[in-house]
Amino acid sequence: MHFQLTEEQRALRDGTRALLAGRFGRDALRAAVDGAGLDRELWRELGAAGLFGLCLPEESGGVGLGLAEAVLVFEECGRALVPGPLVATFLAAGEVEGAATGETVVTTPYNGLVPWLDAADVALGDTAGAEPLSAPVDPLTPLHRLPGGERTRPPWRATLLYAAEQLGSAGRTLDMAVQHAREREQFGQPVGAFQAVKHLCAEMLVRVEVARAAVYAAAVTGDPVEVAAAELLADQAAVQGARDCLQVHGGMGFTWEGDVHLHLKRAWTRAELGGRARDAEEALAASL
Amino acid sequence: MDLTYTGEEEEFRARLREWLGGVLPTLPAKPSPGDWPGRRAYDTGWQRRLYDAGYGDVHWDASPTTRLIFLEETERAGAPYVGANFVGLLHAGPTIAAEGTAAQRERWLTPVLRGDEVWCQGFSEPGAGSDLASLRTKAVRDGDTYVVSGSKIWTSHAEVADWCELLVRTEPVSAEVPKHRGITWLAMPMDAPGITVRPLRTLAGSTEFAEMFLDEVRVPVDNRVGAENDGWRVTMVTLSFERGTAFVGEVVACRRVLGELAAHAKKSGRWDDAVLRRELALLTAEFGALWRLTQWNVSEAQASGGVPGVGGSVFKLRYSHARQRLYDVAAGVLGGAGALDAGQEWTLDRLSSLSYTIAAGTSQIQRNIVAERILGLPKGGR
Numbered sequence: 001m002h003f004q005l006t007e008e009q010r011a012l013r014d015g016t017r018a019l020l021a022g023r024f025g026r027d028a029l030r031a032a033v034d035g036a037g038l039d040r041e042l043w044r045e046l047g048a049a050g051l052f053g054l055c056l057p058e059e060s061g062g063v064g065l066g067l068a069e070a071v072l073v074f075e076e077c078g079r080a081l082v083p084g085p086l087v088a089t090f091l092a093a094g095e096v097e098g099a100a101t102g103e104t105v106v107t108t109p110y111n112g113l114v115p116w117l118d119a120a121d122v123a124l125g126d127t128a129g130a131e132p133l134s135a136p137v138d139p140l141t142p143l144h145r146l147p148g149g150e151r152t153r154p155p156w157r158a159t160l161l162y163a164a165e166q167l168g169s170a171g172r173t174l175d176m177a178v179q180h181a182r183e184r185e186q187f188g189q190p191v192g193a194f195q196a197v198k199h200l201c202a203e204m205l206v207r208v209e210v211a212r213a214a215v216y217a218a219a220v221t222g223d224p225v226e227v228a229a230a231e232l233l234a235d236q237a238a239v240q241g242a243r244d245c246l247q248v249h250g251g252m253g254f255t256w257e258g259d260v261h262l263h264l265k266r267a268w269t270r271a272e273l274g275g276r277a278r279d280a281e282e283a284l285a286a287s288l
Numbered sequence: 289m290d291l292t293y294t295g296e297e298e299e300f301r302a303r304l305r306e307w308l309g310g311v312l313p314t315l316p317a318k319p320s321p322g323d324w325p326g327r328r329a330y331d332t333g334w335q336r337r338l339y340d341a342g343y344g345d346v347h348w349d350a351s352p353t354t355r356l357i358f359l360e361e362t363e364r365a366g367a368p369y370v371g372a373n374f375v376g377l378l379h380a381g382p383t384i385a386a387e388g389t390a391a392q393r394e395r396w397l398t399p400v401l402r403g404d405e406v407w408c409q410g411f412s413e414p415g416a417g418s419d420l421a422s423l424r425t426k427a428v429r430d431g432d433t434y435v436v437s438g439s440k441i442w443t444s445h446a447e448v449a450d451w452c453e454l455l456v457r458t459e460p461v462s463a464e465v466p467k468h469r470g471i472t473w474l475a476m477p478m479d480a481p482g483i484t485v486r487p488l489r490t491l492a493g494s495t496e497f498a499e500m501f502l503d504e505v506r507v508p509v510d511n512r513v514g515a516e517n518d519g520w521r522v523t524m525v526t527l528s529f530e531r532g533t534a535f536v537g538e539v540v541a542c543r544r545v546l547g548e549l550a551a552h553a554k555k556s557g558r559w560d561d562a563v564l565r566r567e568l569a570l571l572t573a574e575f576g577a578l579w580r581l582t583q584w585n586v587s588e589a590q591a592s593g594g595v596p597g598v599g600g601s602v603f604k605l606r607y608s609h610a611r612q613r614l615y616d617v618a619a620g621v622l623g624g625a626g627a628l629d630a631g632q633e634w635t636l637d638r639l640s641s642l643s644y645t646i647a648a649g650t651s652q653i654q655r656n657i658v659a660e661r662i663l664g665l666p667k668g669g670r
């Protein structure tokens with residue numbers, strides 16, 4: 001047993017982080033918030049970098065890696081808040097022509113919601129009668145709702161990848177909170193010197209580390225009970241992490257200008273798309 | 289990332305499982321919680337059996353993975369836990385193994401492993417709890433002995449201990465000597481003249497810990513682990529074991545308790561209560577993840593070699609709160625009168641779980657450690 005990242009996994013994670021920092025940094029993120037539509041060029045670049053074909057065998061034009069690697073890459077996407085139906089497109093690679101290369105954008109309904117329906121080239125599953133939400137809470141995730149409260153539970157791989165994104169977002173809001181706490185001064189010292197702030201940050205780290213162990217382990221074992229646990233813990237780390245980050249940022253956290261709200265809103269959205277807490281809890285209870 | 293075990297490790301597991309299957313039915317009946325001599329005899333008797341069967345060293349000599357397998361299998365089988373020799377096996381022993389001289393390792397380690405000698409921990413004082421470095425029990429050098437005077441408090445298992453890992457002040461605090469310097473780590477024999485142990489009653493009704501009064505107790509200088517006035521550094525090693533590894537086996541035990549709670553709830557019909565089911569589900573996620581986090585930390589320590597890092601504080605924070613929630617939920621499973629009956633094991637465990645966010649460093653102190661040493665936030669502030 002060596003439950004640590006291998007050299008290759010570390011390199012993959014660092015490489016993905018560097019790629020996204022260059023290609024989808026702060027300016028691009030804010031431009032996406034102000035602009036409209038999916039950045040198809042970015043999508044193709046992610047495809048060229050192997051993101052969507054990561055788990056496809058090499059003979060089918062993929063990278064031939066496993067789910068653990070996919071989780072690391074999705075964690076980075078979560079950190080960077082990359083918009084778009086990443087999970088559905090990833091899972092369609094090999095099934096839908098052009099998905100693996102990023103030529104084709106694929107979406108699919110999960111839990112009665114369809115993200116990015118208008119921007120997608122292919123919608124898998126029944127989306128008949130889907131109605132757009134006029135004002136989706138996350139400015140970077142347009143949503144359609146299926147009629148009649150219909151819902152399809154996401155396959156476990158989708159749940160796991162959403163959990164990985166949540167983990168990345170939780171890690172990012174922790175970094176943002178710590179950085180702000182070190183820089184912002186009040187009463188003549190950095191606010192991070194105050195215990196009330198320190199303890200918020202410490203609890204954020206604890207949630208991230210526990211969620212990380214759960215998400216990585218679920219990726220390695222593929223056990224449905226572990227996936228359910230990973231989902232619950234990662235949702236909690238992302239949602240509560242964004243809230244605490246907002247608190248540490250004070251008034252600045254409450255502005256549209258700040259990025260914190262984007263993490264919180266996306267975390268809420270992913271928590272709906274990735275799977276419902278109630279389903280995960282029942283799966284865990286059934287294991288007892 | 290790899291969660292599979294090597295063939296050798298699996299062999300170890302199989303051998304251990306078979307041995308446990310044979311030996312557990314032959315164990316004497318568990319003594320009552322208040323019977324301290326009985327508890328000592330039971331716990332050390334178990335330790336002796338482990339030692340004789342070749343499992344004595346799993347707590348610190350074996351590879352960390354082997355130790356995890358040991359904890360997993362013994363807990364799963366419902367074997368006794370380290371109990372009365374918690375301090376000896378899980379922190380004094382590892383500290384001496386890491387910091388002691390060859391002669392000290394020779395003198396103290398085997399008796400702990402064989403269950404012949406029991407240790408306690410004399411760190412806290414009435415005026416020095418969280419602020420441990422402000423301790424005042426003093427030791428004055430007189431030839432080749434230290435003469436120790438002062439008092440200690442909350443000393444777990446002091447009544448049945450043979451040795452005490454004792455922190456003393458060997459140099460008074462002054463402008464030149466900050467409080468973290470001038471501290472020394474000693475092994476004090478508990479039968480030395482001048483030691484008075486007065487049991488304290490815990491909120492669970494038991495005499496788990498005690499006050500200790502030290503009146504010119506003579507401790508040989510040879511019993512000093514680490515250099516004089518360098519005890520704070522040695523203490524940090526002890527505490528890293530205390531937080532880093534000492535609770536790990538309990539996570540497996542908590543997972544077992546969850547299963548028992550579910551079985552109980554199904555029998556009593558409480559399982560139909562969706563809120564209760566949901567609580568149990570969340571705890572299943574929690575303890576599953578804590579076990580994975582343990583494997584992560586152990587793999588990391590194994591890769592970097594040696595003493596666990598401050599990551600133990602992350603684990604301890606989450607675990608101590610989860611354990612308290614577990615027994616609150618147990619009260620819900622027992623329901624009404626059952627939850628109020630201190631004769632129930634789960635009720636006793638609920639009461640004792642209240643100490644987890646205090647002992648071995650309070651949650652507030654752990655959060656400070658995480659924030660300052662892991663996240664690098666500034667020290668101080670109010």
Ligand SMILES: Cc1cc2nc3c(=O)[nH]c(=O)nc-3n(C[C@H](O)[C@H](O)[C@H](O)COP(=O)(O)OP(=O)(O)OC[C@H]3O[C@@H](n4cnc5c(N)ncnc54)[C@H](O)[C@@H]3O)c2cc1C
Binds near residue numbers: 408418442443649
């Ligand atoms: C069951 C049990 C067994 C124990 N066994 C042993 C043992 O065997 N040997 C031993 O030496 N000790 C033992 N202890 C003592 C334990 O380590 C101390 O109780 C603990 O370190 C807290 O110290 P204190 O009780 O003096 O509380 P205090 O330090 O007085 O703390 C009181 C409150 O103030 C908070 N606080 C204190 N300082 C700060 C700060 N800087 N920032 C924020 N909050 C702060 C604490 O979190 C706590 O809530 C045991 C305790 C228990 C409960």
